[in-house]
Every structure is written in structure tokens, then in C-alpha cells.
Amino acid sequence: MFYREAGQFKTSYSADQAIFPIRQDRLGLLLLGLVAVFAVPALANNYFLETIFVPFLVFAMAALGLNLLTGYCGQLSLGTGGFMACGAFFSFKLATAFPELHIVVVFLLAGLGTAGVGVLFGLPSLRIKGFYLAVATLAAQFFLVWMFNKFNWWTNYSPSGVISAPPREIIPGFFVTGNEASPAAKYVFLLIFVAVLALIAKNLVRSRTGRSWMAIRDMDIAAEIIGIRPLWAKLSAFAVSSFYIGISGALWAFVYTGSVEALAFQIDRSFQVLFMVIIGGLGSILGSFLGAAFIVLLPILLNNAPAALGIPLKVELISHLEFMIFGALIIFFLIVEPHGLARLWQIGKEKLRLWPFPY
């Protein structure tokens, strides 16, 4: 009833190809943006900002990156953790070596560096695919984490192997990293940064590049026959995906935790991001956000639910139960809706268009 595009006529090609063709979507997004920028920092306390909103945005970024590679280009990767570590350590080296460099530039440069590493480890994708490729990306995962852990040049010879983000301002007087940064400042900075990059990603997948990725994903031989170069498509997917993942790693180290060691980017991290992509929906930008929200919120809920219900459980048991419920939920989701939360949202939209009439 309220969500119906009847009467919205497209009179030009550009209107027809707009990124959000339906007026309600535009309004909803605007409203969501306003709430996220103004209401959330004002209403949520620091605890919520630090434990839910900031990690959600960082993970959404990583999921977005992996979704570009796995969801859009069909190349399964288990090296996400390694690439995040790349972003974190590159940006640390850059930020400490060139203190006058603006922090956003540092992040983008770290992302570019990670993109280079991603292309390097994406090279095997030209010969192999599927699970073989997944194992090949595991090499990236283990090698990169080992490298950052072993050579303390990366940590500026810190004896503990932990890097701490130096304090940096985004505009004078407005710290986003280091101890002086307030959670609200971090949140707003992240929100804008991630939103801009997500918008770029959304446009990228609608462009020629994104279409060539999807063609490769759907049938690589057919794609090659219609003139898409697999080499270019696959490596560009690896580059762009690693760029996003690298930036998310940098954000993780600088904005979310503030100090991090290479072991924070173990294989678990790769799986975590892969779950976000699968649960959110392969091949959907919105899905990356939904998946990230789900995976960030689930452990918090599972941790607090027994206490809230008044069932006393040992901490150890809770962590095991968390594993179990996590695994069971993943299986449940895959059985009920293999296309993820994004598909559920689409179905919901279809229902909303008709509501309250049956058809």
C-alpha cells in the first residue's frame, strides 16, 4: 500500500537506470542515513557504539569486499584474514613513517597495497577454480599472518608484536584514532567512509566491470566467447575485493580495536567474513550489511541470553553452546534460504507491494 511504485513514471534513460529507481527506497534510505548519522550517536551509549556499531561497520566493509569477489565474480576465497592483516600493517607502517599524511589517504594507500597483494595471490585463479582456489587462498592466509607475526619490521620492532594506532585527526580537533577519539566520532567517521565506499561498490557492480565479473561467475567459457577477458575480469575482482578488505583491516586496527597483533587475523576471521557473505546473500551489497549485522549481533545475543533468562551457565559451556548454535543456525539458514537475508528482504518487498491485498 505504501510501498508501491504506481504512478512513478520514468521519462528519461537516466531516471530508468537510477541506482534506486523507486521513490520509497530513496526516501527510506535518506531516513536511514539521517537516523544513522544523527539519532544513533545521540541515543546510543558508548558501550553500544563500541561493541555493536563500530565492529558492524568494519565487518560490513570486509564482507562487502569478499562479496565482490565471491558473490559477484564467483571466486571462493579463504584468505580474507590475511588480506585484512595486510591492510592493518600497511596502514600502520604508512602512518608511522609519514606522520603528516592524512589518515584517509593512509587507509586508501593501504587498500591499494593490499590490492597488489590480492592480485598476486589471485594469479592461481587463472588456472584453477572452486575448491582448489579456496585452498590456494589459504596459502595467502597462512603466509601473510606468519610474515606479519615473524618479521618485527612490520610492528616497528615492538617487543610484543602488537601495533597501536597513533592518534590522528580527520579534521583538526576531531580525533578518529588513538585514545582521545570518542566512540561517537569513530562511528560517524566509519559510517561516512563505509557508506561512500559501499556506494562506489554498488555502482561498480552495475558497470561494465561488474557485469563482466558476473558473466565470469555464471559461465566462464560463455563469457570468454562473448569477449570478456577472464584474466582481466578475475584479477580486477581480486584487486577491488582486496582493496576493500585491506581498508577494513586498517579500520579494524586503527578505529575499532586501536591496537592489534597479526594473530587477530587468523583463519577464523576469514570464516567469519565468509559466513557474513553467505548468510547475508551472495552477490548483494545490501546482503553484506545484513550478514555483518547478523554475525556481529548473534554472539552478543547468545552471550547475554542465558543471563537475561536467569539460567546460570558456566562461561566455558556458553562458548561451546555458542559454537553449536552458530553452526546449527548456519545449516538452518542454508536449508531455509540459501540465497541469504538479502533474498528474504526481496521477498518482503514483494509482499509489501501487494499488502494489504492478496494479489
Next chain:
Amino acid sequence: MNATATRFGIWMALVPLLIAILGLGLQGLAIIDTSLFFTWGYFLEVLIAGLLQGVLYSLVALGFVLIFKASGIFNFAQGSMVLFAALTMVGFIEMGLHWTLAFILAAGVMVVLAIVIEKVVLRPMVNQPHIILFMATIGIFYFLDGFGQTLWGSDVKVLDIGIPKDPMFVLPNVFEGGILINSFDLVAALVGAVLVAVLAVFFQYTRVGRALRAVADDHQAALSVGIPLKTIWAIVWSVAGIVALVAGIMWGSKAGVQFSLALIALKALPVLILGGFTSIPGAIVGGLIIGAGEQVAEVFLGPLVGGALQDWFAYMLALGFLLFRPQGLFGEKIIERI
């Protein structure tokens, strides 16, 4: 089958040559860089220790291959099945049962588990893309990890079924001090060999084994001649579960039953790449190469880069290998030009 056998023979004949070349190379390196240490006796000792370690990798990889062959599912949960089986076994032993009885009961549990997995997870997901099934097995991985530890606790447990663990020295008159071999590793190798032999007989000569091979070859054709696909899947998962149990006992009595057992599954992945996803001999040979390769690299090359080469050496070896022979040593050659 015959071509595979020939290729197998050729590779076997090349092995001593490869070992000699590797040894000579390392010796040369040790002459150039005096910080490295090399003697032939020590080299062989490390190599043998690596090979025996490799047998244990092969045992895990074997479970992967069985399931991949029969159902095309890349079963990431194999590692947690190993952990779960070992935990169950220890749990039964702690109840005061003799280990043979505990083994039979644990095998029964693994069969039940296989049937449950088939019914609850696999059956509703028939016709889904492979990546979705792969994700489902990651879900099983998490579930089993949590379930096993909820049931049996998460302490490091000792699993002792009376395998001797004495070190032995062989060929003391050829090499100075002889070559140190752990008798436990020899037993593990023996068990691995017996297991492979039993599996080979099972696949080759029984009715169920023939059905399994038919399913592995072509699902549609197998269905159309009346082979019940779902039963076969349950059987394959059961067999993989029992292989996991054997692997779990071996790993568990070597290193203690603990959470890290689930992660050795990851080490089995490069083994699969090397050997080919669909080949049982490949899993064995791949395991041996990976085991020996990473031990030798760790001991003789580790000092050059500060150690812990073991973490990634196997993957890098597999990655390099993939570029030249994507289908693995014995895998089926799929002709695809992309």
C-alpha cells in the same frame, strides 16, 4: 586404473632420486651458509619423521577423498569429525570400558552421526550449488566442535591404547649414532596401511563398494540402474566417520585429544591438492610429500627465516604445485581451458 598404476610406479621409482637431489641441495646450502647444519644421517632422520607424520595427514585426507568422490561434497567438517570421534572414544574409555569396546561404540556413534547428517543436512540440500553444501559442512564443523566439547569437556585429554612410544635407533653402523625413529609413528604408518588395504578391498570386492564406485563415477547413471543414492551417501559418511575415528585415535595418542585436532584438517587440504581430490593413493602420497617436505623445510631452512615455516610451507608447496599440475598427481584430468 592401469594408467594410474603405471603413473604410481613411475613416481615411486623417482622417489629415491628426488630424496638424493633434495639432500644434495641442502648439503650445498649448508656449505654456503655455515649457520645451517647438515649431515646425511640427520637428514634421513628428519625425512623419516616427516614421512611418518605425513601418514597421519593422509589419514585425515582419506576421509575427505571418500566423501568428495561419492558425493562431490567438499567436507570441511572432516577435522571436527576427527576431534569428535577422538573425544567420544576418550569419553567411553573414561567410563571404564576396554579400548576395543570403546572403539566399537565410538564407531557406532560415528555411524549414527553420519545418518543424522545425511537426513538433516544433506537431504534438504540436494541440487544446491557446491559452495552452499561446502558452507553447510562448515556449519557442521562448528556444530560438532561445540557439541563434542559440551558433551565431553574441553580439557586436553590423554588417549592411551597401549601403543609403544619408545624411540628406536636403526642403522647405527651406517650413520653416526643411528637414525632415531619413534615406534609409535611406525605403528601409525602400519595402521594407515592396513586401513587403506581394507578400504581398497571394500571398494573393489563388495557389493556396497561397487555401488559406491558407481555413485562416484556418475550420480545419474547410478540412480538409473537402481542404486539408492541416499543410502550410499549415509554409508560413505559412515566410512569417513570411521576413518576419522582411526585418525583421531592416532593423532590423539600422539598429541593428546584437544581442540587443535580439528584444525589439522586444514593441513589435509594441501595434501588433497597435491594428491588430487578424487584419488585415494593420491591422498597417501600427498600426505607423505607434505609431511616430509614441511619437516625438512622447517629443520633445514627454518633457521634462515626465523622458523615456524611449518605454518604455511604446505600451502605454498600446494600453491606452486597447482600452477603446474592443477588436477593433482593422480586426480582426474578435467579439460577446461579457463
